[in-house]
Amino acid sequence: MPLTDAYDMSIRKIHLSPGLLFVALLLAGLILLWLPQQLTCRLNFLFVRVFEPFLRLGRVVEAQRVQQIAGAGGQTIDAAEYERLWKAYQNLSAQYQTLHQEYETLARFRKEVPLPWAGLVLAEVCSSVRGVRQELIINKGADHGLAAGQMVLSEKGDCVLGVVQEVSSRLSRVRLLTDPSMTLEVRIRRQGAEREYAGRMLGDGKNGCRIPLLPRDYDIRQGDVVYAAPQPGILEAPLVVGQCVQVQPDEEHPLLWDITVRPAADAYTQKVVAVIVPPLSSLEKK
């Protein structure tokens, strides 16, 4: 007997009315809605794992199109090289300043040298989500030491792309900097200036970010570099996030700045990303 016939027979046997079926399915849907996200996200990860080749296919086609567009103009390679060098230079500059501050402290006090980054886990991008949410799904998960809250960098590890949001055993969901629900502690620093300003960066849901609520007496200008603030165990040194492309007074609060930030890298063109994982020893302790 075919499966569909068996289904129809079973429905007739139970005498399901449309109303009863609606109530039963609605209850099932509500249960699914009320179950914790940590539990139900496994279904999403299972879907991605099963259909990964098809989801990846779309990405390959899109990447080829981007490459074709990039190849059409002769200036693009130089621009990419310029971007890479710019990020490397800004990172070195920030690291130099941090090291310099540490050196000054060490000159006065003896202290234990902090652990360097344990390492980077490279992960391939399986799929990307654009729309109300802006996310990447990568092919490494809890089995590889990934956990929610860890920083995700570009392939060369020279700028921040986002933060790990959810993990399964083999897959992870990365929330990008531009996601509207994304918030990140940042520092704004200008080349050559000693002073830096702390702020909270929010995704604008399009292709940029915003830093609101900074007083107008802060000397922030277009072109200033935005770094992810160091966080113990997650990010030991500041790392480039982007650049201030627009600095203007807030329309609603004229005493505050409304700063628009352009991310240093386009997350959607990345094929591979790197995730900062904690030291192996601490993982073993866990």
Place this chain on the structure above:
Amino acid sequence: MRWILFILLTMAASVLEAGNLLNLIAFGYGQVRPSILLVLLVFFALRTEPMEAVGISFLLGFAADLAGPVMGPNTVCWGVAGSLLAQMQGLLNVRHSVYQIAVVLAAALVLMGASHGLAVLKTEQTGTLPLRILLGRAFYTAAIVPFLWPLLERLRPLLKKPQPGRSSGIRLGHV
């Protein structure tokens, strides 16, 4: 309804929804793309028997949840909306493409907003609701209706279970 075929169709649509293939026809940094599952929801809610439409609506909502990041919001919203649409089959005249577009647009606006709200409730992640993207997606979904609806009309006989006593496609000549 041939459920196996329908589930295959639903899975294909949800893979398109979750994947990047639709980015090739997307606007606005790839954020404004049509929702094929939503057109399927309106079509099958209005063009199948009410009993089947209820099951189909919840199944399509579940598929939309699978393709997205949060489980539950679409199952509930799409299930309720599809069941309501099924009850309005006699009231809504969707033979003309203008009405089809209007119904899909209204459904898209309501459902995208409602499921976004439920997703925020579930994940407790506050963030600004990008109205521009929601409106863009709703209008784009409505814009593909004139192309997708006739295709689904042609596909419907294949998904419909053959009536007992009738052979599929072979008609006996008069004796």
